[in-house]
Amino acid sequence: MRGGIGGSDGAIGAWGIEELVRDGGPAAVDLLGRELSASNWPLCNELADALVRIGTRAAQQALCLALKARRHHVRSAAIRGLSQMGGPEAAERIAELANDRAYEVRQNVAEALLALQARHPPPREGAAHSDTPASGHCGARRGDVPDSR
Secondary structure (H helix, E strand, O other): OOOOOOOOOOHHHHHOHHHHHHHOOHHHHHHHHHHHHHOOOOHHHHHHHHHHHHOOHHHHHHHHHHOOOOOHHHHHHHHHHHHHHOOHHHHHHHHOOOOOOOHHHHHHHHHHHHHHHHHOOOOOOOOOOOOOOOOOOOOOOOOOOOOOO
């Protein structure tokens, strides 16, 4: 999408991030996710935050896809967003970037994993296991989905 959120001819520029969050539907999530993957700093932080506020599985999937972005600031924004949304699968996907080429991303991975562990400590030895499905859904693993860029 040319122009995008920050451009004069972008679809989000006319509608606005807040309207997309209020809508929260699949088209809004798709648009926010595509814009996030192609965005620059600091807009990527606003877009990731918008997806967190929507809070759906599709929004979490959009953040997971942004973990594959070329720009390190987009990967970092996606890590922070997934950390806020939580869930064991999100933690697994975040951990996959522990050896990222960008120092900032590696630092965000460490901080996110610590935050997730503090909020959701692993079950104690011998504790009863819940039959409740795990929250967090990132779908395909890294490398399973072709990069759209």
